[in-house]
Amino acid sequence: MASPLPVSPLAPARFPDLPAIKGVELAVAASGTSYKGRDDLMLMRFAEASQMAGVFTRSATAAAPVDWTRAQLAKGHGRAVLVNAGNANAFTGQQGIATVQHTTARLADQLGMAAADILTASTGVIGEPLDAAGLAACFGQLKNTLGQASWQAAANAIRTTDTFAKGASASCQIAGQPVTISGIAKGSGMIAPDMATMLGFIATDAVLDQPVLQACLTAATRQSFNAITVDSDTSTSDMVLLGATRQAGHPPITSPDDPALAGFQAALLEVMQDLACQIVRDGEGASKFITIDITGATSEASAYKIGLAIGNSPLVKTAIAGEDANWGRIVMAVGKAGEPADRDRLKISIGGIVIAAEGQRVADYDEAPIAAHMKGTSIHIAVDLGLGAGAARIWSCDLTHGYISINADYRS
Amino acid sequence: MASPLPVSPLAPARFPDLPAIKGVELAVAASGTSYKGRDDLMLMRFAEASQMAGVFTRSATAAAPVDWTRAQLAKGHGRAVLVNAGNANAFTGQQGIATVQHTTARLADQLGMAAADILTASTGVIGEPLDAAGLAACFGQLKNTLGQASWQAAANAIRTTDTFAKGASASCQIAGQPVTISGIAKGSGMIAPDMATMLGFIATDAVLDQPVLQACLTAATRQSFNAITVDSDTSTSDMVLLGATRQAGHPPITSPDDPALAGFQAALLEVMQDLACQIVRDGEGASKFITIDITGATSEASAYKIGLAIGNSPLVKTAIAGEDANWGRIVMAVGKAGEPADRDRLKISIGGIVIAAEGQRVADYDEAPIAAHMKGTSIHIAVDLGLGAGAARIWSCDLTHGYISINADYRS
Numbered sequence: 001m002a003s004p005l006p007v008s009p010l011a012p013a014r015f016p017d018l019p020a021i022k023g024v025e026l027a028v029a030a031s032g033t034s035y036k037g038r039d040d041l042m043l044m045r046f047a048e049a050s051q052m053a054g055v056f057t058r059s060a061t062a063a064a065p066v067d068w069t070r071a072q073l074a075k076g077h078g079r080a081v082l083v084n085a086g087n088a089n090a091f092t093g094q095q096g097i098a099t100v101q102h103t104t105a106r107l108a109d110q111l112g113m114a115a116a117d118i119l120t121a122s123t124g125v126i127g128e129p130l131d132a133a134g135l136a137a138c139f140g141q142l143k144n145t146l147g148q149a150s151w152q153a154a155a156n157a158i159r160t161t162d163t164f165a166k167g168a169s170a171s172c173q174i175a176g177q178p179v180t181i182s183g184i185a186k187g188s189g190m191i192a193p194d195m196a197t198m199l200g201f202i203a204t205d206a207v208l209d210q211p212v213l214q215a216c217l218t219a220a221t222r223q224s225f226n227a228i229t230v231d232s233d234t235s236t237s238d239m240v241l242l243g244a245t246r247q248a249g250h251p252p253i254t255s256p257d258d259p260a261l262a263g264f265q266a267a268l269l270e271v272m273q274d275l276a277c278q279i280v281r282d283g284e285g286a287s288k289f290i291t292i293d294i295t296g297a298t299s300e301a302s303a304y305k306i307g308l309a310i311g312n313s314p315l316v317k318t319a320i321a322g323e324d325a326n327w328g329r330i331v332m333a334v335g336k337a338g339e340p341a342d343r344d345r346l347k348i349s350i351g352g353i354v355i356a357a358e359g360q361r362v363a364d365y366d367e368a369p370i371a372a373h374m375k376g377t378s379i380h381i382a383v384d385l386g387l388g389a390g391a392a393r394i395w396s397c398d399l400t401h402g403y404i405s406i407n408a409d410y411r412s
Numbered sequence: 413m414a415s416p417l418p419v420s421p422l423a424p425a426r427f428p429d430l431p432a433i434k435g436v437e438l439a440v441a442a443s444g445t446s447y448k449g450r451d452d453l454m455l456m457r458f459a460e461a462s463q464m465a466g467v468f469t470r471s472a473t474a475a476a477p478v479d480w481t482r483a484q485l486a487k488g489h490g491r492a493v494l495v496n497a498g499n500a501n502a503f504t505g506q507q508g509i510a511t512v513q514h515t516t517a518r519l520a521d522q523l524g525m526a527a528a529d530i531l532t533a534s535t536g537v538i539g540e541p542l543d544a545a546g547l548a549a550c551f552g553q554l555k556n557t558l559g560q561a562s563w564q565a566a567a568n569a570i571r572t573t574d575t576f577a578k579g580a581s582a583s584c585q586i587a588g589q590p591v592t593i594s595g596i597a598k599g600s601g602m603i604a605p606d607m608a609t610m611l612g613f614i615a616t617d618a619v620l621d622q623p624v625l626q627a628c629l630t631a632a633t634r635q636s637f638n639a640i641t642v643d644s645d646t647s648t649s650d651m652v653l654l655g656a657t658r659q660a661g662h663p664p665i666t667s668p669d670d671p672a673l674a675g676f677q678a679a680l681l682e683v684m685q686d687l688a689c690q691i692v693r694d695g696e697g698a699s700k701f702i703t704i705d706i707t708g709a710t711s712e713a714s715a716y717k718i719g720l721a722i723g724n725s726p727l728v729k730t731a732i733a734g735e736d737a738n739w740g741r742i743v744m745a746v747g748k749a750g751e752p753a754d755r756d757r758l759k760i761s762i763g764g765i766v767i768a769a770e771g772q773r774v775a776d777y778d779e780a781p782i783a784a785h786m787k788g789t790s791i792h793i794a795v796d797l798g799l800g801a802g803a804a805r806i807w808s809c810d811l812t813h814g815y816i817s818i819n820a821d822y823r824s
Binding site: 057058059060061062090091092093094095096125126127128236314315318319321322324327328329331332334335336337338339340341342343344346356358359360361399400401403404405407408 | 469470471472473474503504505508537539540648726727730731733734736739740741743746747749750751752754755758768770771772773811812813815819820
């Protein structure tokens with residue numbers, strides 16, 4: 001099923017060194033249920049007194065694990081996260097729900113906790129029954145090896161069509177005490193807000209109450225996982241979970257408005273933006289990483305919508321694949337976003353050079369530096385609407401023959 | 413610029429025989445302003461007492477000709493339509509507006525009518541100044557040859573990346589008198605509601621008052637040009653104009669609710685659906701023509717939105733290119749549409765065979781006929797949401813390497 005794809009040309013040079021988080025143990029296993037010869041199961045256990053937060057796909061046809069995990073979090077549960085790769089357990093009807101109930105109960109027995117504390121995520125093929133017994137056969141091994149797996153091994157175990165493992169970390173201080181954040185993610189296609197075939201699992205030792213943790217995650221999601229697009233398709237299985245073991249030394253933070261949170265919020269955003277951009281860099285067939293800055297929109301929401309219209313446009317994405325600074329297609333995409341825009345106030349820059357303003361091409365702009373910019377792998381597009389103060393940054397990738405090759409063959 | 417592309421494998425066998433419309437004269441010319449060695453100008457003159465109606469792109473960055481033509485129609489003008497191919501005169505600032513004023517004034521002089529009666533449309537490259545003098549140099553020839561060009565020649569003159577000329581006709585009766593409708597269209601990329609890089613020019617001899625004509629055009633647009641998608645990109649230049657010469661023999665129709673209109677409405681819809689589907693069949697790189705029927709939605713608008721989510725999904729479109737009956741991606745697309753859907757009530761059929769129902773794959777469905785269907789060039793997808801009476805039909809095409817090849821190279 002998952003053919004061995006070449007590593008994305010936009011991949012980081014190597015997997016980063018991710019610090020361990022006090023109170024978090026990782027384990028991986030190879031169930032053989034979908035893939036052969038590689039890990040496809042990942043378990044992340046959080047120490048007692050940990051708190052969990054999550055954000056989920058808004059798909060109306062969400063997968064059974066999404067329904068389960070969302071429900072347990074809403075009730076305040078969550079101490080362990082089980083992830084399998086290769087089968088999304090999505091659109092599997094009553095059988096899919098039974099599978100989730102079965103696997104979480106079996107794993108709960110192994111770990112000596114309530115089934116409600118087992119959060120679960122699945123990624124891979126839609127519509128195929130998940131082999132629950134095959135997964136459960138590995139639960140003893142997972143329990144016995146907890147704490148032995150690295151972040152990198154965990155990131156590898158959750159890959160599907162990803163061509164590289166994705167991890168990021170950052171540190172900060174809360175009330176003078178050091179706090180660490182480490183996380184992993186997967187995703188490379190079916191990527192769009194609201195999220196993607198995109199899973200993210202992030203841990204911190206910060207001492208945050210659950211509502212504070214949730215508020216931090218939700219706030220950072222908007223400018224990270226919800227600001228990326230590969231193909232405008234939203235998965236049925238997306239989720240990002242953020243667990244806090246509360247083992248850092250600072251006093252508990254009980255309000256999301258506590259100013260002591262500022263450093264943590266910035267660090268969390270850094271980790272989540274890093275992971276989100278790695279997903280774009282692994283966009284199926286991507287050869288160019290695109291940053292789109294929108295300013296001057298009538299609101300932030302309007303700026304996001306315009307940025308996504310550009311980032312999702314097949315004509316913009318193919319032009320960039322062809323190294324063509326085709327600002328006319330950017331004008332088109334702005335126009336189709338359904339948001340306030342004035343053709344004669346638009347200003348469009350590519351690679352930092354203003355190419356169109358006041359409703360027309362800038363006379364005699366220097367094409368040479370723009371042409372050089374287009375030949376690179378990091379493309380920058382800036383659009384100023386000249387209407388207000390709304391701004392947003394969106395990340396996308398180009399649309400190439402590679403995307404067609406991958407998706408005309410892979411049954412996901 | 414426009415490389416000679418191979419004719420779409422989905423093209424009709426030949427251009428249809430389009431009946432002349434009493435009171436309509438056509439002319440074509442080769443201005444040489446964008447293309448060499450082919451016609452790129454088309455003039456359609458309507459007899460006095462004709463009425464004109466139009467629908468236009470909703471792009472917020474519409475091109476100067478769209479602004480002009482919309483404004484003249486709103487004031488009740490319109491006796492001739494001038495179309496140039498190769499340059500869209502879009503995002504050309506004040507110069508673009510001046511160009512429209514100049515060309516319409518010059519052509520009005522030639523034809524002995526007011527400039528306000530000259531409607532104009534341009535299609536092609538965005539952001540390049542249009543050579544108004546080059547066009548105007550042909551106006552004498554256009555005038556002198558009015559009535560000599562065939563519908564096929566007119567359809568050819570408005571092509572850009574189109575691989576075949578598009579025409580359709582139908583006839584009907586109003587109050588026992590024969591009425592004829594003939595029309596042409598162009599478009600193959602940047603095709604999505606609300607319309608496309610899509611131009612349509614339709615003529616009839618029906619005796620309709622202008623508000624009746626406009627109501628008929630608007631109603632038929634929803635189920636034709638606004639029900640197609642190639643790449644989800646909406647052009648800055650789209651328009652469809654419908655002119656009525658009022659030379660058929662029946663009494664004037666003065667109300668859009670007149671029951672005598674029923675046959676005309678059906679015939680107009682037939683022509684417009686035929687033209688719209690020809691545009692999809694010429695979708696850039698298309699190898700499969702896709703019909704998507706949505707039923708059981710909570711409303712007609714909801715059904716359209718769900719149908720377009722499927723028709724626009726790159727993952728659905730690439731799966732079809734790969735002849736993979738990947739209903740999981742259809743579930744995904746339904747889920748992302750943002751419309752009411754219940755995973756466990758969805759019913760999905762491909763090629764007339766129910767493949768998924770009640771939240772899961774149908775056990776032991778016969779794959780052979782579905783596989784055979786997927787190898788054909790006309791793919792049918794039916795989705796029943798099981799929620800209400802809302803229904804819609806959408807047409808799309810697959811997403812292939814051909815789309816990438818065309819759009820990574822062509823500057824439009």
